[in-house]
């Protein structure tokens with residue numbers, strides 16, 4: 001009886017002593033997840049700020065008459081430059097994530113990529129509506145006869161299915177084909193760079209800087225890429241919720 005009492009007492013007290021560490025170990029992941037959520041929210045907020053800033057700046061320059069002697073060309077160039085910068089930033093997310101191990105960058109690829117597409121569409125619409133006053137005959141002639149316009153136009157067309165299928169529903173529906181389809185972003189950025197290089201008249205400094213950035217990003221991707229089998233094993237070992245598009 002005594003033995004039972006003492007035994008039961010010890011049995012009852014031992015888990016009580018062991019309780020606090022167990023509670024702490026359960027609370028930590030929740031805290032960590034909350035911190036992660038807060039960090040992600042902050043990063044997404046920064047992406048939205050950075051994404052809308054060039055548009056707000058352009059509108060402010062327009063309203064205060066600071067667009068220079070040729071405002072139509074200035075807006076066209078500003079939109080093209082912004083789109084190209086955001087395309088390159090989108091492509092830099094995976095190499096930077098792999099080098100720094102900062103995985104919270106992965107979910108930022110989609111909003112930054114969509115901002116790139118938004119500015120590109122504005123660039124095209126500005127060209128078609130304001131610059132060419134919707135003269136379709138002239139626009140078609142321009143696309144067919146000027147290689148730099150053809151390159152830019154093809155680049156924009158290639159990005160349309162990527163923007164449409166960037167939602168979670170399409171990622172689930174297309175499975176492996178989603179990754180294959182979204183590799184078109186490299187071709188599109190390449191054509192965008194060609195378009196940029198071809199349209200400058202004399203000073204090729206910025207197009208060459210942009211092309212160098214793209215080449216470095218591609219080299220980093222190739223160098224840091226794990227062998228395919230190892231990559232598939234790593235992805236398969238993860239729970240679906242842990243898998244990222246960048247895998």
Ligand code: HEM
Nearest residue numbers: 077080081083084124127152153155156188192195196199
């Ligand atoms: C991925 C696609 C594209 C990218 C990355 C892009 C980017 C650029 C860039 C960076 C510039 C030069 C801006 C500067 O000099 O500061 C530019 C100029 C221009 N873009 Fe695009 N663009 C693209 C697609 C298009 C499309 C679809 C059109 C129209 C069909 C277009 C029409 C033009 C025109 C007319 C210029 C001005 C050329 C000049 O001033 O002579 N672009 N673009």
